[in-house]
Amino acid sequence: MELTEPVTGGPCWAELGTSDLEGAKRFYTRLFGWRPETDDRQEAGGYTVAHLDDAAVAALAPLFQQSQSVAWTVSFAVTDAEATLRRVLAEGGSVILGPMDVFDVGRFAVAADPGGAVFQLWQPESFPGAGRFNAPGTLGWVELLTRAPRPSAGFYGAVFGWSTDLDQRYPRWSIGGARFGGMVTMDEKFPHEVPAHWLPYFAVADVDDTALTATRAGGTVLMEPASLPDAGPRIAVLRDPQGAVFGVYRAADSAA
Known part of the structure; x- marks a missing residue:
C-alpha cells in the first residue's frame, strides 16, 4: 500500500483472535519471524x-x-471513536463492542458494515498502530470481500472519507490519494455461509516459500501462489492451524 505509517481513516493495525494463543505464536513466528511479547x-x-x-x-x-x-x-x-460509531450507525452499520479505553494506549471499538464485514476502530493515545508497513512480515494491504460493493463504497466513504472507483475490475480504496486496499465482489464461487469480511495481506520475501512453510507448520493453502494479471503482485491466501485466513504478497511487488 502507499501508506508508510498509520493515518487517520486508514488501516493502522491487524489483530488475530485465536483459540490457541501459544499455537498461533509458534505458527506466525515460523512464518514471519515475529517476536511475540505477551x-x-x-x-x-x-x-x-x-x-x-x-x-x-x-x-x-x-x-x-x-x-x-x-x-x-x-x-x-480515528480521532474520535464515539463520533465514528455514530456515523457507522447512521450509514446502516452496527456496533459490536465499545468504545472502551485500553490502558493509556488508546480507545477501541468493534463495528460491522451493512453487509456484515467486521472491522475495528482505534483512537490512538500513546500507541498509534503498526510501526512498519510493506516490509516482509508486516501488513501491506487490506481487502474487503463483500456481496454489496456499491453500498459498501458509500458506507466507507461516509464513515472514513475513502475513495474508490467501482468501474475498475478490482476497485481500490484510497485516502488522501494514497491507495491501501481493494474490494472483491463475492459471487457464486463463495459458499453462502462465508460472510463478508476484511482480509489482511502481509508482505513476504517469497510467496511460494511462505506457502510451503505454512503447510509444514500445520496451515492450509486456500489459494495457490499466483502472479496477478497486468503486472500485478504475486499473492497467495492461507489459513492458519486454528482457521484464521490471511493473504500474503511478494514485498518486491506493488500491492497497490
Whole structure:
C-alpha cells in the first residue's frame, strides 16, 4: 500500500483472535519471524504484540467471547471513536463492542458494515498502530470481500472519507490519494455461509516459500501462489492451524 505509517481513516493495525494463543505464536513466528511479547497483566487477558526488530507489527489475542470467530481483524485509525460509531450507525452499520479505553494506549471499538464485514476502530493515545508497513512480515494491504460493493463504497466513504472507483475490475480504496486496499465482489464461487469480511495481506520475501512453510507448520493453502494479471503482485491466501485466513504478497511487488 502507499501508506508508510498509520493515518487517520486508514488501516493502522491487524489483530488475530485465536483459540490457541501459544499455537498461533509458534505458527506466525515460523512464518514471519515475529517476536511475540505477551502482556502479563491480568486485565490484558493474554494480549500479545508481535514485533519485528523494535517495531510492533500485529497482535495475537485469545478469543474473548464464545460468539467470536477465529479470524484476523483490521483496525482503522480515528480521532474520535464515539463520533465514528455514530456515523457507522447512521450509514446502516452496527456496533459490536465499545468504545472502551485500553490502558493509556488508546480507545477501541468493534463495528460491522451493512453487509456484515467486521472491522475495528482505534483512537490512538500513546500507541498509534503498526510501526512498519510493506516490509516482509508486516501488513501491506487490506481487502474487503463483500456481496454489496456499491453500498459498501458509500458506507466507507461516509464513515472514513475513502475513495474508490467501482468501474475498475478490482476497485481500490484510497485516502488522501494514497491507495491501501481493494474490494472483491463475492459471487457464486463463495459458499453462502462465508460472510463478508476484511482480509489482511502481509508482505513476504517469497510467496511460494511462505506457502510451503505454512503447510509444514500445520496451515492450509486456500489459494495457490499466483502472479496477478497486468503486472500485478504475486499473492497467495492461507489459513492458519486454528482457521484464521490471511493473504500474503511478494514485498518486491506493488500491492497497490
